[in-house]
Amino acid sequence: xxxxxxxxxxxxxxxxxxxxxxxxxxxxxxxxxxxxxxxxxxxxxxxxxxxxxxxxxxxxxxxxxxxxxxxxxxxxxxxxxxxxxxxxxxxxxxxxxxxxxxxxxxxxxxxxxxxxxxxxxxxxxxxxxxxxxxxxxxxxxxxxxxxxxxxxxxxxxxxxxxxxxxxxxxxxxxxxxxxxxxxxxxxxxxxxxxxxxxxxxxxxxxxxxxxxxxxxxxxxxxxxxxxxxxxxxxxxxxxxxxxxxxxxxxxxxxxxxxxxxxxxxxxxxxxxxxxxxxxxxxxxxxxxxxxxxxxxxxxxxxxxxxxxxxxxxxxxxxxxxxxxxxxxxxxxxxxxxxxxxxxxxx
Amino acid sequence: xxxxxxxxxxxxxxxxxxxxxxxxxxxxxxxxxxxxxxxxxxxxxxxxxxxxxxxxxxxxxxxxxxxxxxxxxxxxxxxxxxxxxxxxxxxxxxxxxxxxxxxxxxxxxxxxxxxxxxxxxxxxxxxxxxxxxxxxxxxxxxxxxxxxxxxxxxxxxxxxxxxxxxxxxxxxxxxxxxxxxxxxxxxxxxxxxxxxxxxxxxxxxxxxxxxxxxxxxxxxxxxxxxxxxxxxxxxxxxxxxxxxxxxxxxxxxxxxxxxxxxxxxxxxxxxxxxxxxxxxxxxxxxxxxxxxxxxxxxxxxxxxxxxxxxxxxxxxxxxxxxxxxxxxxxxxxxxxxxx
Numbered sequence: 071x072x073x074x075x076x077x078x079x080x081x082x083x084x085x086x087x088x089x090x091x092x093x094x095x096x097x098x099x100x101x102x103x104x105x106x107x108x109x110x111x112x113x114x115x116x117x118x119x120x121x122x123x124x125x126x127x128x129x130x131x132x133x134x135x136x137x138x139x140x141x142x143x144x145x146x147x148x149x150x151x152x153x154x155x156x157x158x159x160x161x162x163x164x165x166x167x168x169x170x171x172x173x174x175x176x177x178x179x180x181x182x183x184x185x186x187x188x189x190x191x192x193x194x195x196x197x198x199x200x201x202x203x204x205x206x207x208x209x210x211x212x213x214x215x216x217x218x219x220x221x222x223x224x225x226x227x228x229x230x231x232x233x234x235x236x237x238x239x240x241x242x243x244x245x246x247x248x249x250x251x252x253x254x255x256x257x258x259x260x261x262x263x264x265x266x267x268x269x270x271x272x273x274x275x276x277x278x279x280x281x282x283x284x285x286x287x288x289x290x291x292x293x294x295x296x297x298x299x300x301x302x303x304x305x306x307x308x309x310x311x312x313x314x315x316x317x318x319x320x321x322x323x324x325x326x327x328x329x330x331x332x333x334x335x336x337x338x339x340x341x342x343x344x345x346x347x348x349x350x351x352x353x354x355x356x357x358x359x360x361x362x363x364x365x366x367x368x369x370x371x372x373x374x375x376x377x378x379x380x381x382x383x384x385x386x387x388x389x390x391x392x393x394x395x396x397x398x399x400x401x402x403x404x405x406x407x408x409x410x411x412x413x414x415x416x
Numbered sequence: 417x418x419x420x421x422x423x424x425x426x427x428x429x430x431x432x433x434x435x436x437x438x439x440x441x442x443x444x445x446x447x448x449x450x451x452x453x454x455x456x457x458x459x460x461x462x463x464x465x466x467x468x469x470x471x472x473x474x475x476x477x478x479x480x481x482x483x484x485x486x487x488x489x490x491x492x493x494x495x496x497x498x499x500x501x502x503x504x505x506x507x508x509x510x511x512x513x514x515x516x517x518x519x520x521x522x523x524x525x526x527x528x529x530x531x532x533x534x535x536x537x538x539x540x541x542x543x544x545x546x547x548x549x550x551x552x553x554x555x556x557x558x559x560x561x562x563x564x565x566x567x568x569x570x571x572x573x574x575x576x577x578x579x580x581x582x583x584x585x586x587x588x589x590x591x592x593x594x595x596x597x598x599x600x601x602x603x604x605x606x607x608x609x610x611x612x613x614x615x616x617x618x619x620x621x622x623x624x625x626x627x628x629x630x631x632x633x634x635x636x637x638x639x640x641x642x643x644x645x646x647x648x649x650x651x652x653x654x655x656x657x658x659x660x661x662x663x664x665x666x667x668x669x670x671x672x673x674x675x676x677x678x679x680x681x682x683x684x685x686x687x688x689x690x691x692x693x694x695x696x697x698x699x700x701x702x703x704x705x706x707x708x709x710x711x712x713x714x715x716x717x718x719x720x721x722x723x724x725x726x727x728x729x730x731x732x733x734x735x736x737x738x739x740x741x742x743x744x745x746x747x748x749x750x751x752x753x754x755x
Contacts, residue, residue, distance in 0.1 A: 291532070293533075293534075294532060294533060298524055301513065301524065302507065302511065304476060304505065304507050305507060305511070307475075307476060308476075308500065308503070309500050309504075309525070309580065310496045310497040310500030310501075311496075311527065312496065350515045353515075354515055355520070356514070356520065357520060410514075
């Protein structure tokens with residue numbers, strides 16, 4: 071990389087970081103109740119004389135929500151990036167390939183299947199770990215199926231259609247389970263399906279954030295291998311890359327990232343596809359050492375913006391986050407489709 | 417770049433696939449070799465198993481029987497990391513990665529050598545620079561690879577394998593998507609790399625013409641056997657004619673051309689200075705006449721002069737003169753039609 075390109079990347083990263091901080095603060099600032107910026111800051115840094123009520127709003131509702139938005143944006147974007155590389159498919163992402171639906175299935179099995187155990191501890195840390203584990207298992211199952219198929223079938227469209235089929239199958243299972251479950255079980259499941267960025271509690275964050283960090287760490291470790299995977303399996307193999315190991319790392323990382331977010335926020339679509347492309351567009355590179363941190367920052371920014379929009383600033387009600395991210399993500403995806411018409415590779 | 421030299425030996429090798437029903441052997445009893453500084457072309461008609469053999473050579477697919485040895489050590493005894501320092505591969509697939517610059521593509525070739533982040537040292541950068549020089553891609557370093565022409569992209573892929581700095585390079589149909597000029601240039605580039613960098617280079621192709629003019633050795637894949645030798649040895653033993661035996665194509669040992677089998681139109685002889693004579697033979701052979709040395713046995717006797725004037729001396733009722741090979745051929749063809 072030439073030194074001018076390095077400088078350009080560094081300044082872009084700085085800009086994105088500042089934007090992320092700005093939107094993080096803005097996200098805490100927006101809500102039905104108007105709290106002065108100065109007061110928000112003093113509460114965050116722990117030296118405020120504001121009323122307990124306002125402190126609770128900021129610390130127990132808005133801060134966790136903003137943190138969740140960051141976690142969700144980061145996790146979905148980085149898992150989408152890894153999937154696009156490993157499947158060499160520009161339209162891959164946790165939502166379209168059914169990974170999120172798989173996570174829902176995992177949670178449904180837990181909540182509808184063993185809810186007598188769970189009902190006591192749904193909002194405790196152990197309950198949270200149980201949910202997140204089941205979500206990992208569910209998303210891991212779908213991811214495994216798609217990986218297994220993709221070794222034989224190279225056609226991009228076939229893989230996407232299979233992903234859609236897996237997603238439908240997973241949601242059919244969930245419907246069937248709902249049909250046969252008791253009223254109390256159903257109630258706790260419905261509560262879970264209404265999950266959103268705002269429903270994540272402090273104790274759940276203690277599970278969510280370490281999980282996302284773990285998934286991210288694995289992604290950072292695979293960056294060099296992912297670069298080589300871009301050239302295809304034969305090239306990767308000829309350079310001494312252990313393909314099975316890389317597949318396994320991506321498998322674990324994406325299952326953890328997409329599974330954890332789905333476990334607590336419900337399925338959030340299109341961020342996973344769109345953000346990596348915005349990162350490529352901005353940085354004009356295919357290197358994962360740049361694309362991973364870029365997706366981290368851009369994912370956080372875009373989900374924070376989506377959350378701010380979802381608050382409908384100045385109004386009482388909020389929009390479901392999934393519809394806002396769809397409106398942000400789908401234009402990007404249409405642009406990708408129009409740009410590459412012939413689907414070849416990332 | 418350090419210059420380790422590696423020779424390849426295939427001992428009684430069988431290649432093919434393992435299927436549920438058992439082994440599906442595509443080629444067996446292969447005994448072939450390649451030495452450092454040598455450019456080897458693996459030639460055969462489409463679908464005869466060239467790619468299967470190359471994949472087995474690279475360790476991409478299991479060997480059914482026998483062994484592939486690099487410097488006497490069997491392929492399967494190498495760890496994948498170590499093999500990546502001995503052998504690099506250029507695939508026939510066109511790599512279409514967006515947003516990847518030529519420089520980044522070449523840097524990937526350092527994969528077996530760099531630390532886990534992939535930091536490039538000063539030495540790595542020197543090696544990349546040298547590879548750019550060798551393939552003649554100066555000024556293209558910052559170009560995106562999906563903006564390159566086919567010939568440039570193939571050079572970039574070859575440069576990537578040079579960056580991997582392996583004594584052996586294996587290429588699957590490197591000239592497949594190229595126009596005729598680029599085909600010759602790429603094969604010539606491989607020839608120079610083998611010679612000057614003392615690499616052992618094996619590439620597959622179905623273009624015997626280009627192979628014949630540039631390579632040191634041909635591994636010739638026929639339906640039932642695989643032979644090796646200098647192109648000339650294979651020609652003199654009549655093996656070239658077997659390459660396309662099933663496809664109605666014959667090899668003309670004199671002109672070095674392949675052509676479709678043609679209907680026999682009668683024999684001819686030519687007298688004249690060497691160069692015009694050679695191409696007169698070429699023109700008439702193309703039209704389906706058979707050349708013979710012996711003027712007395714020929715049905716048609718043609719003379720050609722330094723000033724490019726052709727004359728039919730015998731074989732027609734009256735002698736006829738022509739100012740181009742085209743007119744000569746047309747006249748003889750029309751005359752045959754009339755008869």
